[in-house]
Amino acid sequence: MIQNLLALNWKMNKTPAEARAWAEELRGKLTANDTELAVMAPAVALASLAAHLPPGVALGAQDVSAHESGAYTGETSAAMLVDVGAKYAVVGHSERREYHHESDADVAAKARQAQANGLVPIVCVGEGLDVREKGEQVAYTLGQLEGSLVGVGPEVVIAYEPVWAIGTGKTATADDAEELAAAIRDALIERYGSDADGIRILYGGSVKPDNIATLCARPNVNGALVGGASLKVPDVIGMNDALK
């Protein structure tokens, strides 16, 4: 049985003060279940969250540099993220791929760098609307996955996020999510053998308290990567409770 991961991607929302208020509001409200909860916060909010998150809630970054250290103005290294208490780093989110032109090779380099420093990369893949309309979502997404995992070990989380479902209110059906998650699982088994057994595959795209249970009930979907619904504590409690 793989433990579900509820990964909250705040994107570019919340100052450190707002992050602290969110963490304090969350305190005492989480009922224990088998789900791991993790917050992917803006880098400048990580220290504040590390000091104020309820025990057991993990911390993550939304990106990480592909480089160890040095003259890379504006970047944040994996070692810095580990030092501030992060366990995870999202890599290859579709917004990074689109707005920052990150290629699969860039994403793989970031994932390798994360792993080399003990961070668990959450590698994002998923097709756009044009690909979905042509029915080519499986081949496209598996191609992205292959390129994004070059040299990357099995200590990884995969997030399937169809771009057409992100922030649009259009959720993939549980069948859509499972179709891709199962294909991703097969590709991971081919790549890692039995080491793939424990790899969590998340679904992301307009996940909310009222649809998360259905999406994550499928055998190959082991949690969710949530944007909009991660910002308000009652929604987070609702999603966490729904995964019981």
Ligand SMILES: O=C(CO)COP(=O)(O)O
């Ligand atoms: O991009 C996402 C999480 O990484 C999904 O965002 P929404 O949940 O807002 O659709």
